[in-house]
Amino acid sequence: MREISSIPFGRPWITDNEREAVQQVLEGHILTHGVRCKDFEDAFAKFMGGDAYCLTVSSCMSALHLAYFQMGIGPGDQVIVPAQTHTATVHAVELVGATPVFVDCNLQTGNMDFEKIEVAITSDTKAIGLVHLLGIPCDMDQILRIADEYQLKVIEDCALAVGARYKGKHVGLFGDVGCFSFYPVKHITTGEGGMFVTRHAGLAEQVSRLRAFGVDRGYSERTVSGKYDVTVLGLNSRMSEMQAAMGCQQLTKVSQILELRSDNFTQLKASLSGIEGVSILDVDHPNKVSSHYCLSVVLPDDLKDSRDNVIRGLNDVGVGTSIYYPHPVPRLTYYKNKYGYQKESWPNAVAISDYSIALPVAPHVTSSDVRYIAENFKRVIEEIV
Numbered sequence: 001m002r003e004i005s006s007i008p009f010g011r012p013w014i015t016d017n018e019r020e021a022v023q024q025v026l027e028g029h030i031l032t033h034g035v036r037c038k039d040f041e042d043a044f045a046k047f048m049g050g051d052a053y054c055l056t057v058s059s060c061m062s063a064l065h066l067a068y069f070q071m072g073i074g075p076g077d078q079v080i081v082p083a084q085t086h087t088a089t090v091h092a093v094e095l096v097g098a099t100p101v102f103v104d105c106n107l108q109t110g111n112m113d114f115e116k117i118e119v120a121i122t123s124d125t126k127a128i129g130l131v132h133l134l135g136i137p138c139d140m141d142q143i144l145r146i147a148d149e150y151q152l153k154v155i156e157d158c159a160l161a162v163g164a165r166y167k168g169k170h171v172g173l174f175g176d177v178g179c180f181s182f183y184p185v186k187h188i189t190t191g192e193g194g195m196f197v198t199r200h201a202g203l204a205e206q207v208s209r210l211r212a213f214g215v216d217r218g219y220s221e222r223t224v225s226g227k228y229d230v231t232v233l234g235l236n237s238r239m240s241e242m243q244a245a246m247g248c249q250q251l252t253k254v255s256q257i258l259e260l261r262s263d264n265f266t267q268l269k270a271s272l273s274g275i276e277g278v279s280i281l282d283v284d285h286p287n288k289v290s291s292h293y294c295l296s297v298v299l300p301d302d303l304k305d306s307r308d309n310v311i312r313g314l315n316d317v318g319v320g321t322s323i324y325y326p327h328p329v330p331r332l333t334y335y336k337n338k339y340g341y342q343k344e345s346w347p348n349a350v351a352i353s354d355y356s357i358a359l360p361v362a363p364h365v366t367s368s369d370v371r372y373i374a375e376n377f378k379r380v381i382e383e384i385v
């Protein structure tokens with residue numbers, strides 16, 4: 001075994017290209033309302049490969065919020081969301097005054113179990129807010145069938161899913177809106193940032209106003225500088241030119257990023273699959289291509305109470321870890337206080353929150369790092385059992 005390493009869970013891949021692109025923006029003095037956001041939107045639309053309208057925004061959560069806000073979903077409406085997700089998925093629903101209805105996940109993929117979606121639908125349900133967890137695509141045929149039957153909007157949270165595909169089509173292009181995140185540990189980063197993606201021209205036009213206070217004309221459309229009107233309520237969810245310049249550079253290496261993640265994931269999964277009782281969240285069908293955000297291991301029964309020790313054992317030898325996510329959202333205090341929490345309602349979400357460990361596979365992880373992670377994972381487990 002090699003000497004102690006330092007392999008963080010995530011590390012943004014920044015080179016001189018990003019540094020120079022940001023520097024150029026700073027030298028040009030136009031820090032917002034410039035051409036870089038449009039360049040990044042065009043490049044992202046090309047990468048997605050569909051007829052999509054892409055709008056840069058300040059985060060994935062603002063994209064989600066804008067989606068519900070613009071669709072007029074609000075008090076009295078229910079939105080079906082996974083219990084196992086980041087709080088942002090659900091906060092966006094709360095912020096518009098609608099009620100989240102939590103659905104349990106499948107233990108093989110960690111994604112919302114489509115069979116449980118149908119059971120949760122009531123006459124107040126207006127939308128399904130799904131998440132492609134860890135970049136593993138959801139069962140889109142089944143979910144779209146349900147949405148169609150009950151006339152529901154579909155909002156895809158693609159925060160971890162840049163590069164994920166279902167039947168060859170990029171996720172985020174199936175529902176009404178796809179929301180992406182460019183937070184530092186994500187596939188590509190702009191520091192903070194996100195993309196609002198939709199196939200509907202009207203929705204894109206409205207959200208392009210909403211993300212900038214609801215002002216009726218963009219900066220470049222103002223014939224008299226400083227003159228505009230506000231026709232709708234809006235937010236300030238814009239991305240800056242520095243971020244967009246960085247995003248353009250990040251996109252040029254997205255294929256390489258996805259390939260490295262896929263190779264690392266495959267190698268790590270193969271090395272860990274011999275360990276008895278350990279399961280790994282992954283795609284469950286050849287129609288699905290994961291974007292391999294990380295490798296999430298669900299511990300076997302005899303190790304479940306020792307998760308913190310396993311994490312400590314890995315961290316002690318420099319292997320960074322994370323948990324996606326440390327609580328099912330309904331167990332978080334805000335939601336527990338508001339809606340009550342019944343553990344038995346979401347057993348699979350609880351199992352993933354309490355017994356899983358997320359291991360790194362991003363481009364900073366080398367092939368030798370993968371071997372090191374696997375060796376140490378096995379060693380720590382043997383020492384504990």
Ligand SMILES: Cc1ncc(COP(=O)(O)O)c(C=O)c1O
Nearest residue numbers: 059060061086088159181182183
């Ligand atoms: C599934 C999911 N949705 C939304 C978000 C929020 O993304 P952002 O930080 O860009 O708002 C995250 C963040 O990790 C996430 O994991």
